[in-house]
Amino acid sequence: MARLVAMQPRQASPWASSSSPLLPSSLSEFNGAALSISLQKRRRTWQPKGALQVTASSAKKILIMGGTRFIGVFLSRLLVKEGHQVTLFTRGKAPITQQLPGESDQDYDDFKSKILHLKGDRKDFEFVKTSLAAEGFDVIYDINGREAVEVEPILDALPKLEQFIYCSSAGVYLKSDLLPHFETDAVDPKSRHKGKLETESLLDSRGVNWTSIRPVYIYGPLNYNPVEEWFFHRLKAGRPIPVPNSGVQITQLGHVKDLARAFVTVLGNSKASKQVYNISGSKYVTFDGLARACAKAAGFPEPEIVHFNPKEFDFGKKKAFPFRDQHFFASTEKAQRELGWAPEFGLVEGLADSYNLDFGRGTFRKPADFTTDDMILGKSLVLQS
């Protein structure tokens, strides 16, 4: 059964102590069927004022660029369950399908039997153009595109494309002292993510029916970016958590399953045409607070946190901390108001989901590397002695 948490009703007992979110003692699982059903239930029961009805999508021929690593793994399952014909475009380096932890054999076999694969390198633009033109797709989900040039052959191949749904990034926003970021905020043409911006511009200039999703930090089982994994390694090793500077920097995590649901919500939704949406968790969290939340989610005692001044170290190419050292969070109000989407995972619940399905089972993407930690701790030990 999907470990989905029902939205807390607002205003019910506003002064009562809320119980801490139940941490699943049994292993939670992601089951596409249950997720899809409750997704439909949500559509039926929650009609935000003024929002257009989400049109029930007839079965589409969908191509996902990528789809075998993280977001796409969850998104593809939702789409297949909804009855769409889903193809994954990958080089085939990773297995096309893998059974998710907690996924029943039946569900996995069903998914495996339906998902299609188009093998190729998306940087081979000629191949992209000819293969996509030959197939003809109704909808593109571009989950792994970084540069605008990568998108051109797709658009060239599919003049009748109904919708291009792009995974952009909240990293495009210009750093500001006024937060949260709204979709109307200034973007930074010099940012590391400028390729995403250029892609959004290209889509708009080509007159395509596009939708762009800007996630903040994504987390959840199978995360290949060491976000929660970074904390879990240290917690498991009983090590202190090194946090740069004050630890009051505020960041924001969004669960991959909530993100996948958002991607499905915009499919065939005329309201989403040529719109950008920030998609992430409902609340933001400090660096120190995130360390504590990871511990709570995974059942570890409250961690020791060591603050360090990054300027005092030369870490070389290694990252001493997984987040950008600044406030970074975005409002998801637009998506909630216009699409009727809302994040279902609270932070601790979401981290527990990730832990129970991934790290807690002994799986992780990057092995522990405490080199930078030891540099920091070594120095702080010296200062204390």
Add this chain to the structure above:
Amino acid sequence: MAAAVTIAAPTLPSLHSSSCSLPPLTHRSLSFVAFTSPTITKLSSHRSPRRFPSAPSTSAFSIKAAAAAADKKRVLVVNANSGGHAVIGFYFAQQLLSSGHEVTVLTVGDESSDKMKKPPFTRFSELVSAGGKTVWGNPAQVGDIVGTAKFDVVLDNNGKDLDTVKPVADWAKSAGVEQFLYISSAGIYKPLDEIPHVEGDLVKDDASHVSVEKYMAGLSFSSWAVFRPQYMIGSGNNKDCEEWFFDRIVRDRPVPIPGSGMQLTNISHVRDLSSMLSLAVENSAAANGKIFNCVSDRAVTFDGLAKLCARAAGRELKIIHYDPKAVGIDAKKAFPFRNMHFYAEPRAAKEILGWTGTTNLPEDLKERFDEYVKIGRDKKPMQFDIDDKILESLKVAVTV
């Protein structure tokens, strides 16, 4: 202290205000007409792209078409005579009056008190010119003060605890007031690792405002609502906010900021608070039983606010960060905001009332600075004893 009440006319109780005699009914109707405006698109919906500060005029309120006679409300505002919240009642009264409602403001204490020599009280004549009534007294005797005057809506913008608000709430209930609104505080939220404070989040068990909120809820008003504000700026403010930064910036003094300067807070223009309250009055059914974070929808860091103030003043800025404990001073006395993340978002107001904010700090602070200079505060001689103590301990030289 009993308020002086003069019952003038036998039929209509008149609320005597020594500042100016009550305009006769016909005159008020004329003022009513004068304030009637064609339906102007709610200012707040002009959400200009936030990319550049292109704000609507800061003096513009959410002006709606004049209330039809049937929708006209008789509103009583019980207002504190000092403090960070005092200005809310003034803007709210102005906005209601411009929308054609009847407003009486009961300010705590005596009209002759020294406290009335500070804004917004110095501008209360504007309320009277607009057709409002201003009276003074002890809210515990509100029934005596207003006599048989009837009210549809009461806003308590005064009491922090049940002892102070209970008499007002009880009277309102017995007098048949339909809607009771209370200005509480976002300060009652329990500080947590996750931000922002959202309506429904845990509050501190011992916060005095909480007992008021609970009590109100139990009185079965046709409509009741609680508003939890943070800090605000705006002409007529009773308590310093941005002025604290301007004072230092115009005198080329360093701005001492405790901690990292990354602490987030919410600084709203009071017109946003006022517009939220007005929406609650106009949508009393939707607002019933709700808690609203009465704030703008953006946070700013301490450092960020200092930068915006300097930009508004067109001056250089030097920020000094310090550890209050190390220096041995009480941060509460040294700095105008609580030394921690303190950030609530107005999610309920947006969702339930369709409220939108218009606070635009870069633009609003420019206006605030203009007024700061106009009243000559930039030239006023000032002492900065606590600042000096901080700078001394950090061995920072101040060239004056």
